Amino acid sequence: MFTVESPTLHKILSTYKKVWALSYASALLDWDYETYMPRGAAKERGEVEATITAMIQELFLSNDFRRLVHRAEKEDLNDLERGIVRVLLHDLKYYERVPREVIEERERIVNRAKIAWRTAKEKADFKLFASHLQRIVDITRKIAEYLGYENHPYDALLDLYEEGLKKNDVERMFSTIRDPLRRVLREVAQEAPHPLEFKPYCREAMESLNREILDTLGFDWVHMRVDTSAHPFTEGIGLYDVRITTWYHPKDFKRSLFATIHEFGHAVYDVGSDPALWMTPVQGGVSLGVHESQSRFWENVIARTPTFVRAFFDTMTKYLPFLRRYSEEEIYTYFTWVRPQPIRVEADEVTYNFHIMLRFELEVDLLDENVTVNELPLAWNEKMEKYLGIVPKNDAEGVLQDIHWSMGSIGYFPTYSIGNILAAQIASAMEKDLDLQKAIEERRFGEILNWLRAHIHRWGRVYPPRELIRRATGEEMNPEYFVRYIRKKYARV
Amino acid sequence: MFTVESPTLHKILSTYKKVWALSYASALLDWDYETYMPRGAAKERGEVEATITAMIQELFLSNDFRRLVHRAEKEDLNDLERGIVRVLLHDLKYYERVPREVIEERERIVNRAKIAWRTAKEKADFKLFASHLQRIVDITRKIAEYLGYENHPYDALLDLYEEGLKKNDVERMFSTIRDPLRRVLREVAQEAPHPLEFKPYCREAMESLNREILDTLGFDWVHMRVDTSAHPFTEGIGLYDVRITTWYHPKDFKRSLFATIHEFGHAVYDVGSDPALWMTPVQGGVSLGVHESQSRFWENVIARTPTFVRAFFDTMTKYLPFLRRYSEEEIYTYFTWVRPQPIRVEADEVTYNFHIMLRFELEVDLLDENVTVNELPLAWNEKMEKYLGIVPKNDAEGVLQDIHWSMGSIGYFPTYSIGNILAAQIASAMEKDLDLQKAIEERRFGEILNWLRAHIHRWGRVYPPRELIRRATGEEMNPEYFVRYIRKKYARV
Numbered sequence: 001m002f003t004v005e006s007p008t009l010h011k012i013l014s015t016y017k018k019v020w021a022l023s024y025a026s027a028l029l030d031w032d033y034e035t036y037m038p039r040g041a042a043k044e045r046g047e048v049e050a051t052i053t054a055m056i057q058e059l060f061l062s063n064d065f066r067r068l069v070h071r072a073e074k075e076d077l078n079d080l081e082r083g084i085v086r087v088l089l090h091d092l093k094y095y096e097r098v099p100r101e102v103i104e105e106r107e108r109i110v111n112r113a114k115i116a117w118r119t120a121k122e123k124a125d126f127k128l129f130a131s132h133l134q135r136i137v138d139i140t141r142k143i144a145e146y147l148g149y150e151n152h153p154y155d156a157l158l159d160l161y162e163e164g165l166k167k168n169d170v171e172r173m174f175s176t177i178r179d180p181l182r183r184v185l186r187e188v189a190q191e192a193p194h195p196l197e198f199k200p201y202c203r204e205a206m207e208s209l210n211r212e213i214l215d216t217l218g219f220d221w222v223h224m225r226v227d228t229s230a231h232p233f234t235e236g237i238g239l240y241d242v243r244i245t246t247w248y249h250p251k252d253f254k255r256s257l258f259a260t261i262h263e264f265g266h267a268v269y270d271v272g273s274d275p276a277l278w279m280t281p282v283q284g285g286v287s288l289g290v291h292e293s294q295s296r297f298w299e300n301v302i303a304r305t306p307t308f309v310r311a312f313f314d315t316m317t318k319y320l321p322f323l324r325r326y327s328e329e330e331i332y333t334y335f336t337w338v339r340p341q342p343i344r345v346e347a348d349e350v351t352y353n354f355h356i357m358l359r360f361e362l363e364v365d366l367l368d369e370n371v372t373v374n375e376l377p378l379a380w381n382e383k384m385e386k387y388l389g390i391v392p393k394n395d396a397e398g399v400l401q402d403i404h405w406s407m408g409s410i411g412y413f414p415t416y417s418i419g420n421i422l423a424a425q426i427a428s429a430m431e432k433d434l435d436l437q438k439a440i441e442e443r444r445f446g447e448i449l450n451w452l453r454a455h456i457h458r459w460g461r462v463y464p465p466r467e468l469i470r471r472a473t474g475e476e477m478n479p480e481y482f483v484r485y486i487r488k489k490y491a492r493v
Numbered sequence: 494m495f496t497v498e499s500p501t502l503h504k505i506l507s508t509y510k511k512v513w514a515l516s517y518a519s520a521l522l523d524w525d526y527e528t529y530m531p532r533g534a535a536k537e538r539g540e541v542e543a544t545i546t547a548m549i550q551e552l553f554l555s556n557d558f559r560r561l562v563h564r565a566e567k568e569d570l571n572d573l574e575r576g577i578v579r580v581l582l583h584d585l586k587y588y589e590r591v592p593r594e595v596i597e598e599r600e601r602i603v604n605r606a607k608i609a610w611r612t613a614k615e616k617a618d619f620k621l622f623a624s625h626l627q628r629i630v631d632i633t634r635k636i637a638e639y640l641g642y643e644n645h646p647y648d649a650l651l652d653l654y655e656e657g658l659k660k661n662d663v664e665r666m667f668s669t670i671r672d673p674l675r676r677v678l679r680e681v682a683q684e685a686p687h688p689l690e691f692k693p694y695c696r697e698a699m700e701s702l703n704r705e706i707l708d709t710l711g712f713d714w715v716h717m718r719v720d721t722s723a724h725p726f727t728e729g730i731g732l733y734d735v736r737i738t739t740w741y742h743p744k745d746f747k748r749s750l751f752a753t754i755h756e757f758g759h760a761v762y763d764v765g766s767d768p769a770l771w772m773t774p775v776q777g778g779v780s781l782g783v784h785e786s787q788s789r790f791w792e793n794v795i796a797r798t799p800t801f802v803r804a805f806f807d808t809m810t811k812y813l814p815f816l817r818r819y820s821e822e823e824i825y826t827y828f829t830w831v832r833p834q835p836i837r838v839e840a841d842e843v844t845y846n847f848h849i850m851l852r853f854e855l856e857v858d859l860l861d862e863n864v865t866v867n868e869l870p871l872a873w874n875e876k877m878e879k880y881l882g883i884v885p886k887n888d889a890e891g892v893l894q895d896i897h898w899s900m901g902s903i904g905y906f907p908t909y910s911i912g913n914i915l916a917a918q919i920a921s922a923m924e925k926d927l928d929l930q931k932a933i934e935e936r937r938f939g940e941i942l943n944w945l946r947a948h949i950h951r952w953g954r955v956y957p958p959r960e961l962i963r964r965a966t967g968e969e970m971n972p973e974y975f976v977r978y979i980r981k982k983y984a985r986v
Contacts, residue, residue, distance in 0.1 A: 021544035024537075025518035032521060036529070040715035041734035044517075047772065048731070051514035222533035238541070241534035279540065 002080050002276035008072045009081050012088070013280055015065050020279050022056050024238050031235040031243055035227045050107075061095050080282070083462035087281040090163055098146045106143065109135045110408045117406030124396035126377045133405060134373045137366050140410045144367070154364055157411030162289045162418060163464050167364065169477075170414045173421060174357050176479040184491050185350050188338045189389075196334040197252040201320055206253055209319035210246060210260040213312065217264055217298070217445045223271055231345075232259040234295075236270030236285070239278050243267075253320060254335055255346075258299050265298035266291055268449060272457025282461040288412070290465050292419020293426060294452065300349055300420075301427045301485075302448070306332045307440040338490065340388035342397045350490055353420060354387035359402075359413040367410075422469065422477060424485035426456070429473035495573050495769035501565045502574050505581070506773055508558050513772045515549050517731050524728040524736055528720045543600075554588050573775070576955035580774040583656055591639045599636065602628045603901045610899030617889035619870045626898060627866045630859050633903045637860070646860055650904030655780045655911060656957050660857065662970075663907045666914060667850050669972040677984050678843050678881075681831045689827040690745040694813055699746055702812035703739060703753040706805065710757055710791070710938045716764055724838075725752040727788075729763030729778070732771050736760075746813060747828055748839075754796045758788035761942060765950025775954040781905070783958050785912020786919060787945065793842055793913075794920045794978075795941070799825045800933040831983060833881035835890045843983055846913060847880035852895075852906040860903075915962060915970060917978035919949070922966035 004010060029049055037045065059065065069092060072085045095103070113132035120129035144153035147160075154167040214226065229245035236242045244263035248256050269285050277283045285291040302308060309316075309332045316331070317323045323331065338348045344355040362379060365371035371379045380399040381391050392398030404412055430436060430451050439447050455472040462468075469477055497503060522542055530538065552558065562585060565578045588596070606625035613622035637646035640653075647660040707719065722738035729735045737756035741749050762778050770776045778784040795801060802809075802825045809824070810816045816824065831841045837848040855872060858864035864872050873892040874884050885891030897905055923929060923944050932940050948965040955961075962970055 017540075017544055018548060021541045021548075022518075024541045025515075025522065025545065028521060028525060029518065032525070036718065036720075038714065038716050038718050038734055038736075040713075041731060044731045044733040044771075047510075048514045048517045051510055052518065055511060055514075220533075221531065223531050225529065225531050227529075238534060238537045240537040241531055243531075278537075 002274055003078075004081055004084070004280075006072060006075055006077060006081055008068055008075060009077070009084060012065070012068050012072060012084070015059060015062075015068075016088075016281060017279055019056055019059050019281075020283075022052050022059075026052050026056075027235050027237040031237060034229045034231075034233065035245065057095060060092060066092065066096070080276070080280075080462055083282045083460075084280055086464065087461050090159075091281070093147065094160070097148065098143050102139070102142060102146065106139050106408060109139055110406070113406045113408070114403070117400065117403065121396050121400045124394040124400070126395040126399055129400065129406070130373050130376075133376070136405060136408050136410070137373065140408060141367055152364075153367055154411060158414065161409075161412050162287045162415050164466055165289070165414070165418075170360060170417075173414075173417065173477070173479045174353075174360070177353060177417075177421070177483055178357065180483045181350060181353060181486060184486055185338065185340070185354075185388075187492055188350065188490050190337060190339040193339060194334045194337040196254075196326065196331070197337075199253070199322055200251045201253045201322070203248045205319040206248060206256050209316060210256065212315055212319075213257070214260065214264055216312075216315075216443055217261070218268070218449050219264060220268075220271060224267055226260070232263050234263045234266035234270065236267075239271060239273055239275070239283055242270040258303065258335075261303045262295040262299040265295035268298075268452070269294040269457050272453050273460035274458040277460040277462070284460055286459075286461045286463070286468055287465040288415035289418030289422060290456070290468065292416055293422030294419075294456070296419045296423035297426060297452070301423050301436075302440060302445075304335050304349070305437070305440060307437045309335065311441055311443055336490070340390050342384065342388075342390060342392040343401055349420070350486060351388055353417045356413050356417040358383040358387060363410050363413070418477070421479045421482040423482075425469070425473050425475075425478055425481040426452075427485070428481045429455070495767055496571075497574055497577070497773075499565060499568055499570060499574055501561055501568060502570075502577060505558070505561050505565060505577070508552060508555075508561075509581075509774060510772055512549055512552050512774075513776075515545050515552075519545050519549075520728050520730040524730060527722045527724075527726065528738065550588060553585060559585065559589070573769070573773075573955055576775045576953075577773055579957065580954050583652075584774070586640065587653070590641065591636050595632065595635060595639065599632050599901060602632055603899070606899045606901070607896070610893065610896065614889050614893045617887040617893070619888040619892055622893065622899070623866050623869075626869070629898060629901050629903070630866065633901060634860055645857075647857055647904060651907065654902075654905050655782045655908050657959055658782070658907070658911075663853060663910075666907075666910065666970070666972045667846075667853070670846060670910075670914070670976055671850065673976045674843060674846060674979060677979055678831065678833070678847075680985055681843065681983050682882075683830060683832040686832060687827045687830040689747075689819065689824070690830075692746070692815055693744045694746045694815070696741045698812040699741060699749050702746075702809060703749065705808055705812075706750070707753065707757060709805075709808075709936055710754070711761070711942050712757060713761075713764060717760055719753070725756050727756045727759035727763065729760075732764060732766055732768070732776055735763040751792050751796065751828075755788040755792040758791035759784055761791075761945070762787040762950050765946050766953035767951040770953040770955070777953055779952075779954040779956070779961055780958040781908035782911030782915060783949070783961065785909055786915035787912075787949070789912045789916035790919060790945070794916050794929075795933060795938075797828050797842070798930070798933060800930045802828065804934055804936055829983070833883050835877065835881075835883060835885040836894055842913070843979060844881055846910045849906050849910040851876040851880060856903050856906070911970070914972045914975040916975075918962070918966050918968075918971055918974040919945075920978070921974045922948070 004013065026049065029045065029052075033042075033045060069085060069088045072081070073089065077085065109132070113129070113136055116129050116132045120126060140157065141153055144156040147156035149155040152167045158165040158167065158170070210226070223240050223242060225243050227243065227245045228247060230247070232244070232246050234242065234244045244260070244267050246256055246260040246263065269291060273283045306328065309328050313328050313331070336348070338350045340351050341347070344352070347355055358380070361383065362371060362376065365379070366373065366376070377395055377399045384398065385391050427436060430448070433451060434447055436448070439445070456468065459468055459471075463471065466476065497506065519542065522538065522545075526535075526538060562578060562581045565574070566582065570578065602625070606622070606629055609625045610622050613619060633650065634646055637649040640649035642648040645660045651658040651660065651663065703719070716733050716735060718736050720736065720738045721740060723740070725737070725739045727735065727737045737753070737760050739749055739753040739756060762784060766776045778787075799821065802821050806821050806824070829841070831843045833844050834840070837845070840848055851873065854876065855864060855869065858872070859866065859869070870888055870892045877891065878884050920929060923941070926944060927940055929941070932938070949961065952961055952964075956964065959969065
């Protein structure tokens with residue numbers, strides 16, 4: 001079924017192989033940057049990465065290549081071939097519509113902004129970042145105009161991260177979950193942190209625990225590895241080489257545990273494409289939102305459950321003996337502690353999406369000039385108070401906490417909420433075929449993974465996200481599943 | 494002094510930057526392959542490396558680039574510019590003279606030969622490798638013809654690894670050292686291994702010892718790192734990112750110690766180019782022989798001395814407490830134990846070059862058809878007996894021990910002897926400027942490193958190896974220094 005037949009496509013793929021090899025190298029460079037690179041190598045590394053990025057662009061934009069892609073567009077193609085052409089056209093759109101000078105200007109702005117952001121965050125002083133953010137907002141608006149859109153410039157930006165997603169979709173999604181989440185939050189919000197957050201643990205033991213859990217989940221050590229980095233991430237270097245990282249804080253072991261399981265979800269998606277997609281543009285994850293649905297599925301739907309705690313209670317206490325004084329219920333309570341606090345990456349399942357709503361609303365306000373950059377810290381804090389009832393104590397734990405805007409990634413945040421929402425929807429679809437809780441209880445994770453492979457992973461980017469979800473779950477993205485999931489899990493009925 | 498002025502050269506360098514970036518990525522891929530790559534990723538990695546190598550060739554062979562290089566050749570250039578053009582012409586020569594089909598055929602032969610060699614070595618059965626080696630010899634002879642030479646096809650091959658070196662030079666070098674080395678060997682050869690070779694050691698302690706010694710020698714942790722691999726190597730990824738590996742056997746700690754110091758010598762050479770050479774073809778080491786002279790200098794001239802043992806006796810006993818029962822003299826005796834045995838990479842300073850002479854003579858005999866591939870194991874063993882008085886107990890520790898021939902590297906081995914010889918010559922030149930033993934005694938390794946930087950490292954590949962050596966030491970390569978060095982160190986007078 002998965003065969004490229006069109007001679008035009010064969011020609012396309014033979015040029016694309018270079019893009020693929022360069023992207024592979026570039027991914028290894030990224031991974032290495034975050035893990036093992038000697039720290040004095042950063043400047044040189046920047047030159048290498050910029051040169052390789054420019055070479056990828058050049059290959060993409062060569063007249064021969066573009067002509068082939070536009071010719072293939074008009075041919076009678078099978079699903080795989082159509083997927084390849086769709087993805088290439090999507091990637092080409094950016095380079096074809098946005099003038100080269102604008103792309104380069106954006107790069108310069110972003111390079112300076114990232115440095116300014118780091119300093120501003122260290123000093124907890126938004127003023128040091130404000131003018132950079134202004135430039136980023138301006139050029140992003142300009143780029144949205146070049147890209148074109150029907151209703152709102154934000155549509156053009158969303159499409160860069162989540163193919164086909166519109167501002168309206170995001171608004172609909174948030175309006176479905178906002179009030180139900182608020183009600184649950186009001187009901188269960190804790191004021192103090194859970195006592196287990198303060199328990200120090202042995203790092204080596206935690207590493208062994210992570211390893212044993214990954215083993216049991218089905219981590220493929222032949223094609224994957226685990227390292228440590230400042231922030232956990234997954235790097236899909238190739239279809240046969242995917243690497244995750246985790247972190248080890250001196251206490252609060254669930255941060256290491258759930259980061260590891262979260263990245264596991266990303267990693268199995270990255271190695272899961274059908275081998276026929278290897279070295280083509282449709283190898284790998286289809287979008288950021290679907291990717292996040294996989295990590296959230298394993299982290300929240302699978303691991304943040306009483307069944308999982310029960311299934312791994314002996315394993316956990318083996319490596320973390322201090323847990324013996326806690327019951328399974330207490331550990332589950334610790335895993336699902338709901339407490340409004342200012343930092344997104346530390347947020348629980350109930351508060352997390354409010355952090356995203358806030359960012360989404362502010363991004364739209366900035367683009368629409370309803371909020372100026374200078375008003376942003378205040379607007380941030382007001383929304384924080386409105387949604388979570390708390391006020392960040394400074395800009396570092398407020399408006400400056402995320403790196404994304406400094407990288408020019410406006411339109412990116414909603415994909416996190418899409419991930420949360422799709423994870424619940426996918427779980428619901430899966431449960432028609434298998435008893436999820438029973439599978440967890442009996443540690444039959446292979447069955448779960450196989451379901452995800454068959455319905456999501458293997459298809460790579462062959463279908464657009466919307467179609468993939470429809471095929472996998474039988475309907476369009478539907479936030480009601482998430483509302484039900486959160487209510488069932490958190491509401492005290 | 495180091496400035497590129499010619500507009501032609503500027504154009505050349507702007508294209509070359511892509512070659513440079515690809516070579517950087519390719520070096521990281523190599524390093525990763527030997528250190529952290531998941532083992533199931535090898536096949537995919539092969540596709541990436543082959544694609545990137547082909548892209549480098551394509552950039553090199555583009556008509557525009559070649560035209561520029563050949564135009565620059567006729568311009569009035571400064572030393573740096575001349576160096577750049579010389580190196581590019583040298584690299585271009587291979588691609589311009591050897592037809593593409595022949596290069597590709599060689600690649601296919603080598604890929605199969607490497608696998609066959611591995612099996613043959615495992616089974617200690619040369620017959621499994623013979624037909625592959627025959628194909629390698631045949632295509633190598635063909636390539637030598639395409640490359641052209643004045644006197645002997647071997648000249649064309651040597652030049653690939655040691656620019657400008659001729660078979661005559663190698664013969665002269667060996668005829669100078671052969672008899673004196675034999676006399677020394679007859680005098681000092683031991684039959685039994687040194688008892689310290691059997692002492693097991695704590696791996697973690699050995700890692701700390703290596704780290705402390707590297708620290709003291711001047712290892713630049715900001716731009717370098719140390720890892721572990723099956724065979725120690727140095728990867729000069731960039732001018733600001735150089736990585737070494739070492740190994741840890743369960744006993745015989747000097748293998749780890751000297752491997753670490755050896756690779757240190759390679760690494761400081763790789764980061765030592767003048768910053769003006771950055772991203773140009775003359776960045777890095779000028780040739781394999783000069784590179785090996787740097788590693789051998791630190792390993793043998795510096796570290797394999799009574800002074801070094803004295804200077805690090807306390808450090809060594811701190812990490813390896815079993816050494817406390819040995820005197821400094823005994824440790825030095827262990828470090829300089831001379832004992833003929835069949836494996837090149839385990840050879841001492843006195844026997845090492847005989848391993849190379851044997852390989853050199855056999856390579857020439859194969860090319861001249863004085864020895865057939867089938868006769869090779871016998872010829873190997875005869876020479877082994879002639880030079881070292883021993884006979885390998887099977888092909889695995891005889892003719893199959895090295896990977897080089899399976900990789901098609903014929904003409905490579907002599908560079909190891911050049912390294913040994915130049916190390917002694919460089920030491921002698923250095924001693925005109927500083928008291929080497931006193932510097933070692935007082936652990937002032939910075940002075941030694943600075944001398945090497947000023948006279949060798951900073952020049953990168955600006956001058957051809959022969960000229961660099963003349964400039965650094967005041968004369969052509971002269972093996973007499975090595976003879977004197979070995980006599981003084983090993984002969985019982």
